[in-house]
Amino acid sequence: MGAGSHVTYHEPKLLKPLSRVPHTKPPFTVGQLKKAIPPHCFERSILSSFSYVVYDLSIALFLYYIATTYFHLLPHTFAFIVWPIYWILQGCILTGVWVIAHECGHHAFSKYQWLDDLVGLVLHTSLLVPYFSWKISHRRHHSNTGSLDRDEVFVPKPKSSVGWYSKYLNNPIGRGVTLLITLTLGWPLYLAFNVSGRPYDRFASHFHPHAPIYSDRERLLIYVSDAAVFAATYLLYHIATIKGMVWVVCVYGVPLLIVNGFLVTITYLQHTHFSLPHYDSKE
Ligand SMILES: [Zn+2]
Numbered sequence: 001m002g003a004g005s006h007v008t009y010h011e012p013k014l015l016k017p018l019s020r021v022p023h024t025k026p027p028f029t030v031g032q033l034k035k036a037i038p039p040h041c042f043e044r045s046i047l048s049s050f051s052y053v054v055y056d057l058s059i060a061l062f063l064y065y066i067a068t069t070y071f072h073l074l075p076h077t078f079a080f081i082v083w084p085i086y087w088i089l090q091g092c093i094l095t096g097v098w099v100i101a102h103e104c105g106h107h108a109f110s111k112y113q114w115l116d117d118l119v120g121l122v123l124h125t126s127l128l129v130p131y132f133s134w135k136i137s138h139r140r141h142h143s144n145t146g147s148l149d150r151d152e153v154f155v156p157k158p159k160s161s162v163g164w165y166s167k168y169l170n171n172p173i174g175r176g177v178t179l180l181i182t183l184t185l186g187w188p189l190y191l192a193f194n195v196s197g198r199p200y201d202r203f204a205s206h207f208h209p210h211a212p213i214y215s216d217r218e219r220l221l222i223y224v225s226d227a228a229v230f231a232a233t234y235l236l237y238h239i240a241t242i243k244g245m246v247w248v249v250c251v252y253g254v255p256l257l258i259v260n261g262f263l264v265t266i267t268y269l270q271h272t273h274f275s276l277p278h279y280d281s282k283e
Pocket residue numbers: 102106138142
C-alpha cells in the first residue's frame with residue numbers, strides 16, 4: 001500500500017484463471033484504501049473533463065463529415081467497404097461518449113452535481129439512454145455487485161429457475177444465436193423489460209416511472225429521462241423524414257448498435273467470469 005498507510009498488503013498468490021478470486025473480508029477498510037490514494041486523484045477538473053467531451057465529439061463530427069460529404073462520390077461498390085469502416089470507428093468513438101456519461105452518473109465529471117447531470121443527460125440521451133433512470137439503478141448495482149438477491153444486472157439464475165429451453169441452447173449454434181441477440185438487443189431489452197436483471201415482484205422497466213426499481217422521490221427524474229429520450233427519438237424521426245430512414249440507420253443506427261454491443265461485451269465480461277464470487281442475503 002502507499003506511503004503513510006499502516007496497512008500491509010500481501011500480493012495474492014497467482015491464481016488459476018477459473019478458481020474463485022479472494023472473497024473473504026480484506027485486511028483493510030474502504031476508508032483506509034481511500035486514504036492511501038493521493039488526494040489529488042479525487043479532484044475533478046472541469047477543464048480536463050470537458051476536454052474529453054470535446055475530443056470525442058470532434059472525432060465523431062469529423063467521421064460524420066467524411067461519411068456524408070465524400071462517401072457518395074466513391075464508386076458504388078466502395079460503399080460496402082467504407083460504410084463498415086465508418087460504423088466501426090464511429091461505434092468506438094461513441095462508446096467513449098457513453099463512458100463519459102457514465103462518469104457523470106457517478107458524479108466524477110466535476111464537483112457540481114447539476115453540471116454532471118446536465119452533461120450526462122445530454123450525452124446519454126443522444127445515445128438513447130434514459131440518463132437518470134439508469135444512473136439510479138446503476139448506483140445500486142455498484143453497491144450490490146455479485147449479490148444474487150440485490151444486484152441489478154447479470155444476476156445468475158440458480159439451477160432451479162433455469163428455463164426448460166436452456167438445454168437446447170447449450171450447443172455452438174444456440175450459443176452463437178444467444179450471443180448475437182445479447183450483443184444487439186441485450187441492452188435495450190434490459191432497459192425496457194429488465195431482461196437479465198434482478199427479479200422484482202412486478203413489471204420492472206427503466207422507462208416506467210412507477211416501476212419497483214424506483215422510490216417515490218426518484219420518479220420525477222424517470223419522467224425527465226423519458227421525456228429526453230422521447231425528444232431524441234422524435235428528432236431522429238424528423239431527420240428520417242428529410243434524409244430518409246436508410247441515411248439515419250447508416251449514419252447513426254449502426255454505430256449505436258456497435259456502442260450497445262461494446263457496452264454489453266464490457267459488462268458481460270466483468271460480471272460473468274467463472275472466478276467471480278456471488279453471494280446471497282445470508283452472507
Ligand atoms: Zn459505474
